[in-house]
Amino acid sequence: FHFIGDLDPAEAALRNALNLDPRRSDAQEALGRLCLERFALELVDNQGYRDAVSRRHLELWAREAQDHFRSVASPSETGGVLARVAEAYRAFAERDGPRLMDLCERGERDSGGSMGVEELYLLRSLIESGDAAVEWCSKAIARRPHFARALLRRGALRSASDPRAALKDLDHVVRIAPRFADAHAHRGLCRRSLGEKDAALADLTEAVRL
Numbered sequence: 001f002h003f004i005g006d007l008d009p010a011e012a013a014l015r016n017a018l019n020l021d022p023r024r025s026d027a028q029e030a031l032g033r034l035c036l037e038r039f040a041l042e043l044v045d046n047q048g049y050r051d052a053v054s055r056r057h058l059e060l061w062a063r064e065a066q067d068h069f070r071s072v073a074s075p076s077e078t079g080g081v082l083a084r085v086a087e088a089y090r091a092f093a094e095r096d097g098p099r100l101m102d103l104c105e106r107g108e109r110d111s112g113g114s115m116g117v118e119e120l121y122l123l124r125s126l127i128e129s130g131d132a133a134v135e136w137c138s139k140a141i142a143r144r145p146h147f148a149r150a151l152l153r154r155g156a157l158r159s160a161s162d163p164r165a166a167l168k169d170l171d172h173v174v175r176i177a178p179r180f181a182d183a184h185a186h187r188g189l190c191r192r193s194l195g196e197k198d199a200a201l202a203d204l205t206e207a208v209r210l
Contacts, residue, residue, distance in 0.1 A: 006179065010034060025072045032068030032082060035061045039089050040122065040149050041182070055093060062090035081107065081116030088123055100127065118143035122150045125157075133157055148177045152186060159190045166190050181210035 011034055017027040039061040042054065065086035084107045091100035100123075107120045121140035125133045137154035141147055155169035170187035173180060188203030 007034065007038060028068045028071045029082075032065045032072075032086065035065035035068065036082065036086060036089060036119065037149075039065070039093075040119070058093035059090065062086055062093050066090065082119065084110075085116060085119040085123070088120060092123065092127070097127075115144070118147055118150065122147070122153065125150070125153055130157075146172075146176050148173045148180060148183070152180075152183055155190070156186050159186065159193065163190050163193050167194070179210055181207045184210065 011031070014027050014031045014034065017024055018031065021027075039058055042058065066083065069083035069086055084103060088100055088103040088107065091097075091103060104120050104124055108117055118140040121136050121143065125136035125140070128136055134154055134157050137150045137157065140150040141154065144150070151169045151173045155166045155173065158166035158169065167187065167190050170183055170190055173183040174187060177183060184203045185207035188200045188207060191197075191203060192200035
């Protein structure tokens with residue numbers, strides 16, 4: 001399932017489920033995923049943390065994600081991969097480049113093709129730039145075709161060099177996550193660069209509304 005556009009109510013529902021039954025593995029794993037979603041959305045939108053406060057938020061989300069994944073008695077195969085993703089995100093927040101690269105490489109090698117490895121591909125795109133970053137996004141999207149954050153990242157990366165291709169990615173994001181404000185904002189900027197002034201204004205207005 002997707003949290004994008006509904007993070008706050010999704011988090012409230014999951015925390016309520018855990019208050020009722022702290023042993024619910026599905027809620028623990030889902031809340032861990034949600035923490036990763038909050039972490040990754042800030043990175044995709046800002047292409048890195050902006051200040052010490054933002055960095056602290058990222059560290060807290062990564063740690064909380066790790067705690068939730070560790071609380072799962074018998075993690076799914078995907079959950080096991082996501083636990084490593086949380087560790088990699090924490091290394092990113094702590095600016096530990098060597099550990100981050102090692103975790104990404106080991107995670108990709110040991111994943112066995114299970115879902116979740118696309119999160120590591122997206123993270124690699126965030127520590128790369130230019131064509132290399134686009135390539136890692138494309139690998140993530142190949143694994144999960146409706147991966148909204150990877151589509152947003154690739155669209156943002158392509159917006160200057162290939163705005164038509166960028167617009168296709170951003171259209172895709174809006175179709176699958178219509179309440180994703182960042183997608184509307186990036187699409188509005190892309191449309192403005194293409195001279196589509198009315199459509200750009202509509203997107204930017206929707207981004208502000210959301």
